[in-house]
Amino acid sequence: MNRCRTTFLLVTGCVLGQATRAGAQRPDTAAVPTIGSKVGKAPRSGGFVPLYIEPRTGQLWLELPAAGTRFLLCASLATGLGSNPVGLDRGESGNCFVARTQPAGGRQLLILENWGFRSGSGNHPDHVRSVEESFAPSTVASLPVVAEDPGRALVDATDLVLRDWRDVPRALTDAGDGAYAFVKDRSYVYGPATKAFTRNTELEAALTFEAKDRPGPIVSRLAPDGRSFTVRQRITLAELPDAGYRPRELDPRMSFFGIEFKDYAQPVNRPLIRRWIARHRLERADPANPQSPIRKPITFYVDRGIPEPLRTATLEGARFWVDAFDRAGLKGGFRAELMPEGADPLDLRYNVIQWQNRNEIGWSIGGGLIDPRTGEVIKGAARMDSHRGRTSWNVAAALTGAANASDTHFVLGRVRQVTAHEVGHTLGMAHNYIASTYDRGSVMDYPAPRVRVDEDGRIDLSEAYALGPGVFDILAVRWGYGIFPPEHERDSLDTIVREGIAKGLLFLSDDDARPASASDPRANLWDDGAGPEEFLERQMAVRRAAMRRFGLGNLQPGEPVATLQERFARVYFFHRFAVNALARAIGGVEYHHALAGDGQQATRIVPPARQRTAVAQLLAALAPAELAIPDTVLTLLGPRPFGYEPNSEQFGSRTGAVFDELGAAGSLAQMVLDPMLQRERLARVVQQAARNRSALTLAELFRSIERKVWDAPADPAPRDAAIRRGVQRALAGSLIRLAADSAAAPDVRAMAEATLERLGGTAASRGAAERGTPEARAHWHALARQIERWREEREVPVPPALPAPPGDPFGDGYE
């Protein structure tokens, strides 16, 4: 999931001067009291939009210019439900809008301007008007004027905040968790976080939702009483930035996300859609002099509530960007400090790095507020999940033993890295998942810890994480934040991009790396190294070494032995992301987001020899010796200790409370087969073979799998034989599901059918043979019957694999 990326804001347009004719309903002004007499002793929170909370009724009053005003309005969730599948997360941002208030007969209307459709600057006023009048704004609230002073109106904004801006019930129905409805009489303005600052005013309300019928299972698990739950919603009213900011056009070869809108003033040979990047404002004291100092650095403030030594590591991680800006020729452009004592993180003047405590592992998020008119970031907010340090410690304990993990080098390295990553998002940068192929080229990649096995077979974490920004980060700062004379800006930016391309500093992001069908083996989450071949080899060597040494030493004295299972999961599935990465070489296509004329080759097929090597290497990972669990480990994995609830980090089991070794092996086998038999990947194999006689063909791929999995010689050791049966079962099921998959390419389905026919034949003869153990004969007979049932009755088996512990092997959650 891609939570950490600030969403592209398609914000809605500006229609000015559409005064309503509601003035006719204006009640007798004599009935409206002065502000002073109305608010009485209610305390005033002075600032951008001053406010009062009426102590008796809990009503929220805002003091606004009587003639109307404009500001940025953003809605977000201040507190969450605590569920990843539902996604009502603490700190979840919604869209920001340019809003304005407009007096209308005893009320102030709140109107969201439409900035999604524009007439670019410098055009004829009639054209501007034609666009403005073609697209509608949204009038979202009518705020009663309850008191007046000359030039000032006091409005009742209670209904504005006691309203579900997020559409919370929809999130629950989308997650299949029952029907809930907003209940106003159990909702209230939340005083402690409702206050005005110099440049912003924060309005927070606790909103309660109640089950219309039966409570949803997720809510029931998370809330004390599943029939209702309360989350806090925050509405930010922020000062609109002045016109001094210069937007920068988005370039798909560079890693900045941003805003987009339709510009009807563009000539017909230019695109209608315009895209501008998100970035902070950065100026030199003397704009004409490229040597002059930066006028006001982008400054981030670190939460004082972070405990040491994590707080210092957080500060050091944020300061990766000090280095990046300096090396990008913008010396002094970025600073990171501790939050001033007593300052409030909600204050718009502070870009913040905040600590988040949650019940379980959750997101670290880099976000902020963006001006939907220009893409200017007006506040950056990175929220760091406090579980990170603990889960990193668990990874270290799993790999090197609990005693060695007490050296916090690994944990602090990870905290620095992830802080730099989240701050990168708040600077406008997207993920760059190809950067790990050029030696930790960007903190915006998801890093696998660099783990080595030393000559004595010990695991070495000393170089686990990068100690500073990557080369691509510096390039990105130069491109996104470089200050150029306007007449040279376009050329200067293009030169920077070309320089990066020439040096191989490439950029591929979420849509290139996250889908199961992704085609470029260079773009992966959680990888490290020049190529997936070497990476898988290294990860498997680490895994073997860690499994050999795994035991009581991976626990601290006093920890229940059975909890080794959670720690072991990180070792057992240690290579899963490397497997995933290497499978992308099969039918693989490397590509660049090239622009016409930039000289980049848009696409390139992964050479057939490399594809064949990848197949062989992946199949080697299915050998029973690689799937087995050493006796020294297995004997320690006992039933759950008394008083310890099961958790999602455990393996599945068909052996009751006893650890299920064959089940674990089956989960892992499925994890290797699935990406090899991914339907779009196989369709690419067909397509490549249709154009190139030397390409890997689908028949060849299926034969290779068949030889290694189906036709392997009988294993003399009963355990290996039992593990092998699990792999064969996984293969049969996968092929049947592929043949049944109506979304798979016809040639892929046909080849799956043909292969099944052959496999069914050999299984039947082995099942009927006199040779072999009773288990083997029963197994082959069952597989033959399963294939027969598919062929005759179209029965599709459910995957036999038990679910593996979810999440990443590095236990990090998401960032």
Ligand SMILES: [Zn+2]
């Ligand atoms: Zn991220």
